[in-house]
Amino acid sequence: MASSHHQPTDGRPAPPRQPDAQPSLGEILRRNGVSRRGFLKFCAATASMMALPPSMAPAIAKTLETARRPSVIWLSFQECTGCTESLTRSFAPTVENLILDTISLDYHHTLQAAAGEAAEQAREAAMQANMGEYLVVVDGSLPGPGANPGYSTIAGVSNYDMLMDTVKGAAAVVAVGTCAAFGGLPKADPNPSGAVAVQDLVKDKPVINVSGCPPVPMVITGVLAQFLTFGKLPELDQYNRPRAFFGQAIHDRCYRRPFYDKGLFAESFDDEGAKKGWCLYRLGCKGPMTYNACATMKWNGGTSWPVEAGAPCLGCSEPDFWDAGGFYKALSVPPGKPGDTLLAAGAAGAAVGLAAGVMGRRKVKAAAKAHRTVTADELEQKL
Amino acid sequence: MITPMEFLMWTKGPLFQLALTIFALGLLARLVEIFVLGRAHNYAVPRGSAVVGGLRTLYKRFHTDPGTFKSAPFDVVVGIIWHTGFIIALLLFIPHVELIKSTFGIAWPALPNPVVDAITAITLLGLLAALAHRLLHPVKKFLSTPGDYVIWAVTFLPLLTGYLAYHRVINPYPLALGLHILTVEVFLIVLPFTKLTHIFTVWLARYYNGATFGRKGVQS
Numbered sequence A: 001m002a003s004s005h006h007q008p009t010d011g012r013p014a015p016p017r018q019p020d021a022q023p024s025l026g027e028i029l030r031r032n033g034v035s036r037r038g039f040l041k042f043c044a045a046t047a048s049m050m051a052l053p054p055s056m057a058p059a060i061a062k063t064l065e066t067a068r069r070p071s072v073i074w075l076s077f078q079e080c081t082g083c084t085e086s087l088t089r090s091f092a093p094t095v096e097n098l099i100l101d102t103i104s105l106d107y108h109h110t111l112q113a114a115a116g117e118a119a120e121q122a123r124e125a126a127m128q129a130n131m132g133e134y135l136v137v138v139d140g141s142l143p144g145p146g147a148n149p150g151y152s153t154i155a156g157v158s159n160y161d162m163l164m165d166t167v168k169g170a171a172a173v174v175a176v177g178t179c180a181a182f183g184g185l186p187k188a189d190p191n192p193s194g195a196v197a198v199q200d201l202v203k204d205k206p207v208i209n210v211s212g213c214p215p216v217p218m219v220i221t222g223v224l225a226q227f228l229t230f231g232k233l234p235e236l237d238q239y240n241r242p243r244a245f246f247g248q249a250i251h252d253r254c255y256r257r258p259f260y261d262k263g264l265f266a267e268s269f270d271d272e273g274a275k276k277g278w279c280l281y282r283l284g285c286k287g288p289m290t291y292n293a294c295a296t297m298k299w300n301g302g303t304s305w306p307v308e309a310g311a312p313c314l315g316c317s318e319p320d321f322w323d324a325g326g327f328y329k330a331l332s333v334p335p336g337k338p339g340d341t342l343l344a345a346g347a348a349g350a351a352v353g354l355a356a357g358v359m360g361r362r363k364v365k366a367a368a369k370a371h372r373t374v375t376a377d378e379l380e381q382k383l
Numbered sequence B: 001m002i003t004p005m006e007f008l009m010w011t012k013g014p015l016f017q018l019a020l021t022i023f024a025l026g027l028l029a030r031l032v033e034i035f036v037l038g039r040a041h042n043y044a045v046p047r048g049s050a051v052v053g054g055l056r057t058l059y060k061r062f063h064t065d066p067g068t069f070k071s072a073p074f075d076v077v078v079g080i081i082w083h084t085g086f087i088i089a090l091l092l093f094i095p096h097v098e099l100i101k102s103t104f105g106i107a108w109p110a111l112p113n114p115v116v117d118a119i120t121a122i123t124l125l126g127l128l129a130a131l132a133h134r135l136l137h138p139v140k141k142f143l144s145t146p147g148d149y150v151i152w153a154v155t156f157l158p159l160l161t162g163y164l165a166y167h168r169v170i171n172p173y174p175l176a177l178g179l180h181i182l183t184v185e186v187f188l189i190v191l192p193f194t195k196l197t198h199i200f201t202v203w204l205a206r207y208y209n210g211a212t213f214g215r216k217g218v219q220s
Helices: A025-031 A036-049 A054-066 A082-088 A095-102 A116-129 A159-167 A178-182 A217-230 A257-262 A338-370 A376-382 B004-012 B014-037 B050-060 B066-071 B073-091 B094-104 B113-136 B138-143 B146-166 B173-193 B195-216
Strands: A071-076 A104-107 A134-139 A170-176 A207-210
Touching: A025 A036, A025 A054, A036 A054, A036 A217, A054 A217, A071 A116, A071 A159, A082 A217, A104 A116, A134 A159, A134 A178, A159 A170, A170 A178, A170 A217, A178 A207, A207 A217, A257 B113, A338 B014, A338 B094, B004 B014, B004 B173, B014 B173, B014 B195, B050 B195, B066 B073, B073 B094, B073 B113, B073 B146, B113 B138, B113 B146, B146 B173, B146 B195, B173 B195
Parallel strands: A071 A104, A071 A134, A134 A170, A170 A207
Antiparallel strands: none
């Protein structure tokens, strides 16, 4: 009984899926002590996050209650496990956490007990049992097809081969974290391992990018909840991110925004402005170019978020954020030393101007010297 | 293919350095040449101070000449509006002050963003009105060269792209910001070699004019 809906941690292939035999999400939540009230609150929050009218919350609840556990294969490539940490290390078991518990996480390096061959067998078994229906979650970038595959392998299989093989039977791919979504740190200049993002390789399956370093936990579960509820992909932005979570800039939803508009800034991390909670733009905040849900959903169960803690936004949910200039340099400040360039070029320009001026003066002097005076008589003789 | 962030870093990095180099080199070359060439020696006995006359005219040209206002009120009013707006948007917008601070090491207080936003909108309308007037006024149209229209565009685009970036009309944001910086770089590069040089030479011209008259003792 237990083996039918628990992770195959002993390495044995998972048995074929029997939807009717599995408990629904609602049953599992109740078994885990989540009240009806708590569950409905989560559904209402999910509805508002997805920019749906509140009237949709009961529909979400109804669908989620009866939803069956979809098989999820979680592939970890060139990553730091921060995304998994974000997802699992909440303060208390939350509804989000339990939602995640109820998906059939058939393969996940960090969370599964099996190792080595047994673990790989579990992945293959889950793929065969749920062909065409399972979700592939990827965290981490991977060396592209042209790069040395040796930079990252699992059980002797290159990340590239494993991704392409696993994705073949997937319903959709969710790239969790900025590394999987956009390449992230491994792809940062000079990108020694030839890292690429999932969407650079997977072209024939829908790819949802849940970026962030790490992403807000609620965003990860929200995307999964939406997939469970509607069985389809959320509306995506130009970077294939769910618009419901990545539709607005941090800057536009930041509670410190009034200080920006008034021109009140913290100039250092411990000055009067910092203590008064003024805008962190001058300390390098990338809020104006960063689209994420931090300002509205916050972190650690809604406790706080980086800007509230006094740290400028690093722009971690945006492509190439590692290479976007210094973290602590204001957004409008260029890299390098423009002042030195200006001085050097100005000096060179002054030298050119000096030379041109001197040549001009010489020309005037030479013309004055060559000037011959004529008398009226001489002119008359010429006529 | 170049990503929006690569485009932004390219415009903020190497292209900005290139634009600054051409701007500083060209401008200083032109200004220093003007200074070195100097002015023809005047052998007449001075009747007044050239310096006082020069400084006075430097200021007094801010007062609109009544005759000019009577004959071309549109040019005076719209001209003052958009020139002032341009300078405010350029020098009193918070991110611009940050850029100036990082380049020159000096900074000053900026205006609140909504104020700069409104002024930018007015400036854009002023520039559009100026273009319309140039196209509709027969004499102005006759006198306009293709270069005049190019310089109008070079002036208009930094304001427009800045306004669009601020209001997030162009997406993604790195592309919007990169486009804004790119148009400013075009402005910087052509500045020393076109009539845009007047931003700097107008002060020389005013001073020389005033100095000439001051020396002659003209009571102006």
